[in-house]
Amino acid sequence: MGVPVETAMTATTAAIAFYQRHPISAAQITARLEALRGSLDGLTPPDLFDHDQDHYGALAANDALAAAARITAGDKVADFCAGLGGPARYYAHIYGVSVTGIELTPARVEGAAALTRLVGLEDRVRVIEGNVMAVPLDDASLDVVVSQEAFLHVPDTASAVSEAHRILKPGGRFAFTDWVLHQPMTDEDTEIMWQGQAVQDLQSTDSYRALLTAAGFTVTDVEDLTGDWGPILEKRFAMYRNLREETQKAGTPSGDDAFYRSYERLVALVKSGTLGGGRFSARK
Numbered sequence: 114m115g116v117p118v119e120t121a122m123t124a125t126t127a128a129i130a131f132y133q134r135h136p137i138s139a140a141q142i143t144a145r146l147e148a149l150r151g152s153l154d155g156l157t158p159p160d161l162f163d164h165d166q167d168h169y170g171a172l173a174a175n176d177a178l179a180a181a182a183r184i185t186a187g188d189k190v191a192d193f194c195a196g197l198g199g200p201a202r203y204y205a206h207i208y209g210v211s212v213t214g215i216e217l218t219p220a221r222v223e224g225a226a227a228l229t230r231l232v233g234l235e236d237r238v239r240v241i242e243g244n245v246m247a248v249p250l251d252d253a254s255l256d257v258v259v260s261q262e263a264f265l266h267v268p269d270t271a272s273a274v275s276e277a278h279r280i281l282k283p284g285g286r287f288a289f290t291d292w293v294l295h296q297p298m299t300d301e302d303t304e305i306m307w308q309g310q311a312v313q314d315l316q317s318t319d320s321y322r323a324l325l326t327a328a329g330f331t332v333t334d335v336e337d338l339t340g341d342w343g344p345i346l347e348k349r350f351a352m353y354r355n356l357r358e359e360t361q362k363a364g365t366p367s368g369d370d371a372f373y374r375s376y377e378r379l380v381a382l383v384k385s386g387t388l389g390g391g392r393f394s395a396r397k
């Protein structure tokens with residue numbers, strides 16, 4: 114099954130184009146840290162934690178996901194759609210695990226490597242270029258797979274869920290957060306989200322349960338995050354508007370008008386309950 118190859122290619126290209134110009138980048142983070150500290154010498158992992166997380170709910174969301182996945186010291190963890198490696202470095206540093214991130218956008222893979230080197234975590238964190246629809250990791254080789262706010266960009270979510278199942282050891286844990294569609298979106302909103310944030314067909318809570326079960330998982334928990342996300346998204350939108358000025362001054366990527374327009378609409382859709390968020394936990 115899955116989506117036609119041509120559609121998947123267009124979607125993949127759109128996600129890369131979106132993240133190549135995203136206002137959160139390694140260049141923006143290092144420029145900000147240099148401005149704050151005067152130099153990048155002697156950076157430790159926690160120095161990055163306020164800057165390198167590209168999901169809703171900051172570090173508390175990492176801890177909630179770690180609890181959902183029952184992350185334990187020594188685990189081998191894969192982070193699907195790892196971004197700049199912010200969550201991966203957090204799990205490695207705080208929970209004592211080793212993390213392999215899978216990330217589509219080359220600029221983010223390079224950025225993740227640079228940031229990880231800066232804080233000396235190369236022995237436990239690597240972010241490799243790849244697509245979560247066809248993961249370059251061995252069968253039954255991981256204890257945990259996590260992901261945050263990223264499957265909304267993946268054209269064939271079922272493949273990503275199957276890949277998580279394939280690479281997990283028996284009894285392995287899978288926990289992720291994602292946008293969830295509670296009510297159908299209008300064609301206009303669907304287009305705004307596609308143009309502004311490369312958003313694909315979204316899942317509902319029920320369709321996620323069905324995808325997980327079809328892949329062979331036992332669903333252990335589903336949490337509705339919609340109520341939490343309304344105020345978080347409002348603050349995040351304000352952060353992006355400030356960041357826009359900062360990134361434009363620094364000459365680093367700053368997003369585009371379609372991004373800001375779609376973000377404003379996202380805040381409204383989450384507040385009205387059309388769109389929301391969910392945290393899903395499952396066991397192989």
Ligand SMILES: C[S@@+](CC[C@H](N)C(=O)[O-])C[C@H]1O[C@@H](n2cnc3c(N)ncnc32)[C@H](O)[C@@H]1O
Pocket residue numbers: 128129132165166167168193194195196197198199200215216217218221243244245246260261262263266267268
């Ligand atoms: C919202 S960011 C989240 C990054 C990271 N999870 C975090 O919390 O900081 C979504 C990331 O998913 C990546 N991505 C999108 N589609 C992907 C795919 N098919 N395979 C791997 N990564 C993908 C994007 O390049 C982007 O870095």
